[in-house]
Amino acid sequence: MSTTAVTPIDEVKSTPWSGGRSPFNVEYGKMMMWFFLLSDAFTFSSLLISYGALRFSANAWPAASEVFKVFPYVSENAPLVFVGLMTFILIASSVTMVLAVEAGHRNSKKEVITWMILTVVGGFMFLGCQALEWTHLHSEGFWWSSIPNAETLKEFFTGNVSYHDQASSAHQFANLFFTITGFHGFHVFTGVVINIIITVNVLLGTYEKRGSYLMIEKVGLYWHFVDLVWVFVFTFFYLV
Amino acid sequence: MSSETTEIHAEHGEHEGMTKKRILKVLGILTLITCVEFFIALVIVPHNAEFAHNWANPIYIILTLLKAFYIVAYFMHLKFERMSLIFAIIVPILFIIGLILVLTNESHHWIDLRLPF
Numbered sequence: 001m002s003t004t005a006v007t008p009i010d011e012v013k014s015t016p017w018s019g020g021r022s023p024f025n026v027e028y029g030k031m032m033m034w035f036f037l038l039s040d041a042f043t044f045s046s047l048l049i050s051y052g053a054l055r056f057s058a059n060a061w062p063a064a065s066e067v068f069k070v071f072p073y074v075s076e077n078a079p080l081v082f083v084g085l086m087t088f089i090l091i092a093s094s095v096t097m098v099l100a101v102e103a104g105h106r107n108s109k110k111e112v113i114t115w116m117i118l119t120v121v122g123g124f125m126f127l128g129c130q131a132l133e134w135t136h137l138h139s140e141g142f143w144w145s146s147i148p149n150a151e152t153l154k155e156f157f158t159g160n161v162s163y164h165d166q167a168s169s170a171h172q173f174a175n176l177f178f179t180i181t182g183f184h185g186f187h188v189f190t191g192v193v194i195n196i197i198i199t200v201n202v203l204l205g206t207y208e209k210r211g212s213y214l215m216i217e218k219v220g221l222y223w224h225f226v227d228l229v230w231v232f233v234f235t236f237f238y239l240v
Numbered sequence: 241m242s243s244e245t246t247e248i249h250a251e252h253g254e255h256e257g258m259t260k261k262r263i264l265k266v267l268g269i270l271t272l273i274t275c276v277e278f279f280i281a282l283v284i285v286p287h288n289a290e291f292a293h294n295w296a297n298p299i300y301i302i303l304t305l306l307k308a309f310y311i312v313a314y315f316m317h318l319k320f321e322r323m324s325l326i327f328a329i330i331v332p333i334l335f336i337i338g339l340i341l342v343l344t345n346e347s348h349h350w351i352d353l354r355l356p357f
Contacts, residue, residue, distance in 0.1 A: 042335075
């Protein structure tokens with residue numbers, strides 16, 4: 001009847017793009033996480049593209065199959081195997097994170113805890129592997145603006161490359177490698193810290209009281225982003 | 241669309257998408273792509289200089305973008321969000337292509353700067 005009829009102006013306001021609801025149809029925090037990750041994607045792509053530009057203009061570049069051929073404590077000549085392990089660890093921890101999100105949708109506290117703990121363990125394993133790799137490169141002489149001695153350096157290059165080219169490209173390689181994997185490792189570290197905080201909250205029943213495990217989804221986005229960045233770092237530092 | 245139907249749609253949207261079966265399928269795809277990358281890097285490239293020079297890098301980049309698609313679309317659930325959110329995230333990413341073009345062009349000139357006089 002006339003009392004329940006909707007006036008035209010109210011009708012307009014109820015549609016998604018006219019102020020009725022969020023046009024994105026996601027919760028505020030989740031939308032902000034997406035926008036943060038977008039800005040972080042710009043940061044990482046700037047780093048990786050400047051790496052690409054420097055490498056592209058260099059006369060020579062250390063061969064990945066020579067620089068990354070050591071599997072700490074296991075083998076001295078296993079090119080890329082160690083970084084392969086790191087990649088699988090990160091993918092696996094990404095999968096346990098989706099499984100935690102999936103369990104959260106079913107409000108199954110017990111399963112969420114199991115998968116979150118596995119995700120944290122995966123994060124620590126990755127950080128441990130990265131620490132071993134950095135230690136190994138450091139023992140060879142690589143560090144920020146520091147390169148191995150001429151004798152060691154020679155082994156990282158194939159073909160006839162002058163010492164000047166070897167030294168300048170090794171400097172660039174060292175700076176870029178430690179900066180970019182360091183920045184990624186810092187993201188993994190903060191991701192692990194956030195995951196631990198969230199796991200403690202799940203244990204305390206915070207999200208059970210709230211009635212929704214949406215927070216798992218938000219930190220999940222961050223954790224998958226870390227995996228996503230690693231996919232690119234892996235390709236451009238270890239394969240190309 | 242009235243606000244009520246949007247709300248109902250949202251409830252469904254939150255829950256559909258990633259079942260355990262689908263998660264394992266995406267894991268399988270990601271693992272397979274990574275294995276292919278290793279196969280190229282460790283088996284094909286050392287024995288085939290022509291392939292290594294012309295084909296290896298474009299193939300790595302295509303496979304990487306494919307992996308990125310599966311992570312963003314399924315693990316980050318973007319494929320199941322609203323079209324407006326998908327565009328809000330994907331369109332700005334396209335600016336990165338601009339930076340790639342500018343810096344690859346620029347690095348051509350850096351090569352000349354490095355030439356001994």
